[in-house]
Amino acid sequence: MLTIVQILLAILALLCFGYAIKRFVCQKKIDCLLFLILGVALICAEHFSWLDGYWLSVLKFMGINIVFASSLNLVNGYMGEFSCGHAGFMCVGAYVGGLISIILFTQNKLLGAPLLPPEMAPLLFPLIVLVAGCAAAIFGLLVALPSFKTRDDYLAIITIAANYIIIAVIINIDVVGGPRGLSGMRATVRAMENVANVPWMMIWVVLLVMVSVMMLFRLVNSTLGKGIPAVCQNEVAAEIMSVNTKKVKLVAFMVSAGIAGMAGAVYAHMFSSIYANSFGIMKSTEAMVMVYLGGMGSLSGSVMAAILFTLLIEVLRFALPALSDLMHTLPFVPDSFMISQEWKWVLIPLILILLMQFRPEGLLGNRELTQVFPRLKRLLTTARVE
Amino acid sequence: MKDVTQRFGGLIALSCFNIRIEENSLTGLIGPNGAGKTTVFNLASGFYHASEGSIIFDGYKYDSKLEPHEVTNLGMARTFQNIRLWSDMSVLDNICVSQYSRLGYGLLDAWFNTGRYGREEKRVKDKAAHILEVMELSDVAEEMPKNLPYGLQRRVELARALSTDPKLLLLDEPAAGLNSSDVDGLIKHIGWIYDQFKIAIWMIEHQMKVVMSLCQHITVMEFGQIIASGTPQEIQSNPDVIKAYLGDENV
Numbered sequence: 001m002l003t004i005v006q007i008l009l010a011i012l013a014l015l016c017f018g019y020a021i022k023r024f025v026c027q028k029k030i031d032c033l034l035f036l037i038l039g040v041a042l043i044c045a046e047h048f049s050w051l052d053g054y055w056l057s058v059l060k061f062m063g064i065n066i067v068f069a070s071s072l073n074l075v076n077g078y079m080g081e082f083s084c085g086h087a088g089f090m091c092v093g094a095y096v097g098g099l100i101s102i103i104l105f106t107q108n109k110l111l112g113a114p115l116l117p118p119e120m121a122p123l124l125f126p127l128i129v130l131v132a133g134c135a136a137a138i139f140g141l142l143v144a145l146p147s148f149k150t151r152d153d154y155l156a157i158i159t160i161a162a163n164y165i166i167i168a169v170i171i172n173i174d175v176v177g178g179p180r181g182l183s184g185m186r187a188t189v190r191a192m193e194n195v196a197n198v199p200w201m202m203i204w205v206v207l208l209v210m211v212s213v214m215m216l217f218r219l220v221n222s223t224l225g226k227g228i229p230a231v232c233q234n235e236v237a238a239e240i241m242s243v244n245t246k247k248v249k250l251v252a253f254m255v256s257a258g259i260a261g262m263a264g265a266v267y268a269h270m271f272s273s274i275y276a277n278s279f280g281i282m283k284s285t286e287a288m289v290m291v292y293l294g295g296m297g298s299l300s301g302s303v304m305a306a307i308l309f310t311l312l313i314e315v316l317r318f319a320l321p322a323l324s325d326l327m328h329t330l331p332f333v334p335d336s337f338m339i340s341q342e343w344k345w346v347l348i349p350l351i352l353i354l355l356m357q358f359r360p361e362g363l364l365g366n367r368e369l370t371q372v373f374p375r376l377k378r379l380l381t382t383a384r385v386e
Numbered sequence: 387m388k389d390v391t392q393r394f395g396g397l398i399a400l401s402c403f404n405i406r407i408e409e410n411s412l413t414g415l416i417g418p419n420g421a422g423k424t425t426v427f428n429l430a431s432g433f434y435h436a437s438e439g440s441i442i443f444d445g446y447k448y449d450s451k452l453e454p455h456e457v458t459n460l461g462m463a464r465t466f467q468n469i470r471l472w473s474d475m476s477v478l479d480n481i482c483v484s485q486y487s488r489l490g491y492g493l494l495d496a497w498f499n500t501g502r503y504g505r506e507e508k509r510v511k512d513k514a515a516h517i518l519e520v521m522e523l524s525d526v527a528e529e530m531p532k533n534l535p536y537g538l539q540r541r542v543e544l545a546r547a548l549s550t551d552p553k554l555l556l557l558d559e560p561a562a563g564l565n566s567s568d569v570d571g572l573i574k575h576i577g578w579i580y581d582q583f584k585i586a587i588w589m590i591e592h593q594m595k596v597v598m599s600l601c602q603h604i605t606v607m608e609f610g611q612i613i614a615s616g617t618p619q620e621i622q623s624n625p626d627v628i629k630a631y632l633g634d635e636n637v
Contacts, residue, residue, distance in 0.1 A: 230472045233472040241463075241484035242458035242486050242488070
């Protein structure tokens with residue numbers, strides 16, 4: 001028997017497809033439909049277990065990384081500032097999102113009985129993610145307000161400080177688990193699975209990637225959003241040409257932090273527990289590597305780099321032991337010398353050094369993928385130029 | 387501007403400066419280097435706040451909290467002595483972004499692609515296209531300003547200032563660094579702007595050819611004070627002006 005929630009969900013899914021098809025038929029744009037088909041393929045892959053669980057979680061992680069990197073690109077690329085505390089905002093989103101979902105939908109020793117029937121979870125989950133994003137955006141003010149007066153290196157130091165503050169505050173709040181981490185989000189996911197037995201987390205990751213990349217894309221392509229590189233390239237000229245530079249900075253930092261927060265909220269539900277410590281400078285650095293790898297001021301570059309980077313980490317997971325074995329076939333290598341997984345933190349920064357040396361503008365520079373390959377653009381928009 | 391004094395520490399850059407710019411007029415501001423001409427412009431466009439005196443523009447009195455973008459919003463645009471274009475954005479984008487404060491939509495409109503967003507974007511683009519056409523820049527609309535020759539960059543800057551819908555356009559040495567044929571083009575374009583848009587133009591300029599052929603009224607400054615003002619003919623024969631530029635014979 002179908003419940004009301006199930007029917008509502010079905011209607012929502014139909015609306016999504018309806019929009020994509022309408023866009024294809026009316027505007028001759030297949031981009032939306034293409035992403036949706038890819039998304040459905042991924043969801044089916046999990047539902048009918050076409051891929052094993054390991055690669056599925058890699059794919060989900062890839063999605064989170066895409067959102068994480070491209071939201072940082074708004075500040076580091078388009079805005080030209082150097083934010084090194086991006087993981088802090090993701091942390092805020094993860095904790096706020098996780099906490100709300102635990103309070104609302106699950107039975108918890110500390111926080112009591114669920115406030116809402118757990119059947120509502122799939123419907124309200126996007127709202128939770130949105131609230132978590134807003135919370136992260138408010139923490140974005142921590143960086144946005146000092147940015148009115150400071151720039152460049154000085155602002156970079158402020159962003160590191162913001163990252164530390166956020167993590168330290170969360171570790172010191174015992175209600176959210178302190179250093180033991182926050183756990184219990186699994187129950188919400190199980191509640192969703194009770195409503196309809198589909199791979200919910202994959203669905204949310206796919207939707208998150210679509211929505212946030214679209215938000216960023218529309219922002220940077222609007223005249224409103226072009227104020228951001230204008231402030232970066234010449235702040236004095238921007239101010240005199242009627243651009244409210246304070247508002248632009250506020251929007252850029254808050255949107256960037258907010259989207260990272262949304263990624264955090266979804267990320268929190270992918271694992272049984274989250275730890276504030278894992279959102280440290282190391283995590284922020286990962287995002288920076290992805291942004292610089294892809295190219296500053298290139299949204300598709302960040303998306304591409306996030307995919308490459310996640311794959312690279314996973315490939316190294318297999319490659320390093322293999323390399324270790326290979327080395328032991330050489331006679332002069334002592335048996336005690338092993339190439340452990342930690343060596344990936346030698347290789348990844350090394351990539352960054354080589355990148356800065358030989359291609360400092362990143363893989364795509366500040367161009368988009370469609371500018372590098374014009375044929376791709378024609379493929380995505382089949383509309384004829386009148 | 388009334389009785390404006392500007393001090394930087396102990397240095398008095400401007401003392402009791404009085405000037406009135408009429409609507410729809412072409413005024414020149416000349417004077418030797420360091421006379422305080424650019425300071426006057428920086429005060430007018432809100433970069434500095436006057437130490438004393440008051441500035442009133444179009445009925446609006448400046449106060450100490452005023453920011454430059456608000457002044458631009460009131461209808462005053464300016465160009466700079468050194469070119470300050472957004473060099474990595476196309477010429478068209480340069481013109482579009484400078485209409486920022488006139489954008490009639492918000493972040494949510496952009497995200498949800500609302501009707502208002504589409505209309506406003508179209509309006510901004512159309513207006514930019516119109517300005518580019520008037521300024522004979524349509525051919526380079528998609529170019530990056532950094533790839534354009536200097537004279538053309540100057541013209542783009544002029545076009546960008548125009549796109550903010552000014553009532554008063556301040557030009558800080560528009561002919562600096564231009565060769566003589568570019569200067570002729572500039573004179574032609576400023577004349578066009580004046581005829582087509584019916585706005586007031588106030589310019590600082592060192593090249594007498596530009597000032598004398600365009601301005602109806604000229605003010606001469608030295609050491610933060612006005613030493614003469616009048617029509618180009620009057621200025622050319624004013625003994626104080628000649629003294630300021632060429633020096634006193636009895637040194």
